[in-house]
Amino acid sequence: MATLKLEIVTPEARIFSEDVDMVTLPGSEGEMGIFPMHIPLMTQIVHGEVLARRGGQDFLVAVGEGFVEITADRVAILTDMAIKADDIDEIRAEEARKRAEARLAEKLGDEEQAAVQSALMHSLTQLNLKRRLRH
Amino acid sequence: MPSTRDIRRRIKSVKNTAQITKAMQMVASAKMRKAQQSAISGRPYALLMNEVLGAAISGAGDFSHPLMERREIKKRALIIISTDKGLCGGLNTNLLREAFKLPASTTVYITAGRKGSQWVARLRRELLAEFSPKDTPRFEDARAISKFAQELFLSGKVDAVDVVFTNYINTLTQKAELTSLLPLDKIQKLDPDIRGAGIKEELRGITGLDTTFEPSAPNFLGNLLPHYVNFQIFQMLLEAKASEHSARMVAMKSATDNAKQIIKDLTLEYNKLRQANITKELLEITSAAMAMGN
Numbered sequence: 001m002a003t004l005k006l007e008i009v010t011p012e013a014r015i016f017s018e019d020v021d022m023v024t025l026p027g028s029e030g031e032m033g034i035f036p037m038h039i040p041l042m043t044q045i046v047h048g049e050v051l052a053r054r055g056g057q058d059f060l061v062a063v064g065e066g067f068v069e070i071t072a073d074r075v076a077i078l079t080d081m082a083i084k085a086d087d088i089d090e091i092r093a094e095e096a097r098k099r100a101e102a103r104l105a106e107k108l109g110d111e112e113q114a115a116v117q118s119a120l121m122h123s124l125t126q127l128n129l130k131r132r133l134r135h
Numbered sequence: 136m137p138s139t140r141d142i143r144r145r146i147k148s149v150k151n152t153a154q155i156t157k158a159m160q161m162v163a164s165a166k167m168r169k170a171q172q173s174a175i176s177g178r179p180y181a182l183l184m185n186e187v188l189g190a191a192i193s194g195a196g197d198f199s200h201p202l203m204e205r206r207e208i209k210k211r212a213l214i215i216i217s218t219d220k221g222l223c224g225g226l227n228t229n230l231l232r233e234a235f236k237l238p239a240s241t242t243v244y245i246t247a248g249r250k251g252s253q254w255v256a257r258l259r260r261e262l263l264a265e266f267s268p269k270d271t272p273r274f275e276d277a278r279a280i281s282k283f284a285q286e287l288f289l290s291g292k293v294d295a296v297d298v299v300f301t302n303y304i305n306t307l308t309q310k311a312e313l314t315s316l317l318p319l320d321k322i323q324k325l326d327p328d329i330r331g332a333g334i335k336e337e338l339r340g341i342t343g344l345d346t347t348f349e350p351s352a353p354n355f356l357g358n359l360l361p362h363y364v365n366f367q368i369f370q371m372l373l374e375a376k377a378s379e380h381s382a383r384m385v386a387m388k389s390a391t392d393n394a395k396q397i398i399k400d401l402t403l404e405y406n407k408l409r410q411a412n413i414t415k416e417l418l419e420i421t422s423a424a425m426a427m428g429n
């Protein structure tokens with residue numbers, strides 16, 4: 001059976017690079033599922049979760065905003081944040097969220113505002129994923 | 136002829152210098168490891184983004200974005216990514232020699248790092264903006280520089296933006312490079328081994344099937360292109376930092392080695408002089424004794 005090579009890369013590291021059977025990702029136009037032999041597609045992703053399935057096993061990765069290139073045998077995701085579900089540290093994410101919220105209450109410049117906003121979204125995405133996994 | 140006391144004094148002062156350079160070498164090597172790590176770990180992202188962008192542009196057909204617009208170059212902006220401090224060997228000299236190649240009359244400057252600003256000021260050239268990124272560059276620093284450059288380009292004040300920075304190759308080798316940032320009219324393939332602008336061939340997109348864009352090609356590229364420019368600058372800042380700390384470590388190491396060599400030479404000279412003095416004194420005593428005995 002054909003497989004897809006899923007690559008998730010952030011400026012800090014290559015988070016994920018493996019052959020998988022299926023990928024779902026949070027596209028800007030809505031959730032989408034990708035199987036092998038997909039037509040070439042370029043789209044953007046929003047904060048959310050990427051699910052990769054390999055042989056009945058699921059991998060979840062929390063991702064930030066970014067770009068996706070899909071070809072017949074590859075899904076390449078460029079994003080500013082990506083953390084595997086197992087690696088999420090809930091306590092630290094919660095702390096980061098509180099810190100970001102506190103910072104947002106202050107008066108900030110445009111650049112800083114954007115940076116803090118995205119830090120907040122990062123921690124929220126991680127927390128959401130963790131919470132959903134528990135239920 | 137210096138006295139033994141003079142030599143002792145010099146040895147002491149050289150020892151102090153060696154101690155300082157040794158300490159600076161340690162600091163630089165600790166920082167170097169971190170900076171190299173972040174420069175290297177940014178490379179997969181840069182490569183993949185380069186690929187995606189190449190595929191996107193060739194897949195989008197005859198789409199054009201304001202950032203890709205090619206104009207006749209009447210005025211160009213040069214971003215100089217230099218260090219804040221000296222003591223890093225020939226790093227800044229090489230960098231600024233590269234920057235000097237562009238004609239003064241048609242170039243305006245944007246600097247990141249103090250050495251670059253000083254150079255522009257000394258030559259009385261036109262400095263548009265001065266940025267001072269932190270010791271560990273953050274993406275926001277890059278975004279601020281990039282935003283300024285993009286606005287400059289889009290408003291038509293300059294027709295091209297170039298960057299001169301030091302590309303990190305390894306601890307012993309750093310290369311000053313002048314690369315074009317805007318317009319993005321030709322996206323060039325990056326060399327997988329060396330990030331920088333190691334240009335090998337023009338990037339080809341995927342052939343055969345037409346690429347679909349969601350929501351639309353202009354929308355996708357409109358978001359990707361500015362991000363690409365931001366990230367390019369970010370990666371250059373990282374490379375420059377890694378180069379700076381590597382160069383400083385090497386410079387400080389050779390300074391320490393030189394100081395040690397000087398100490399060795401001086402000690403030898405000191406001992407020679409000391410022995411000469413003792414021999415002389417002995418000679419004086421014996422000749423005095425002989426004179427008395429007779």
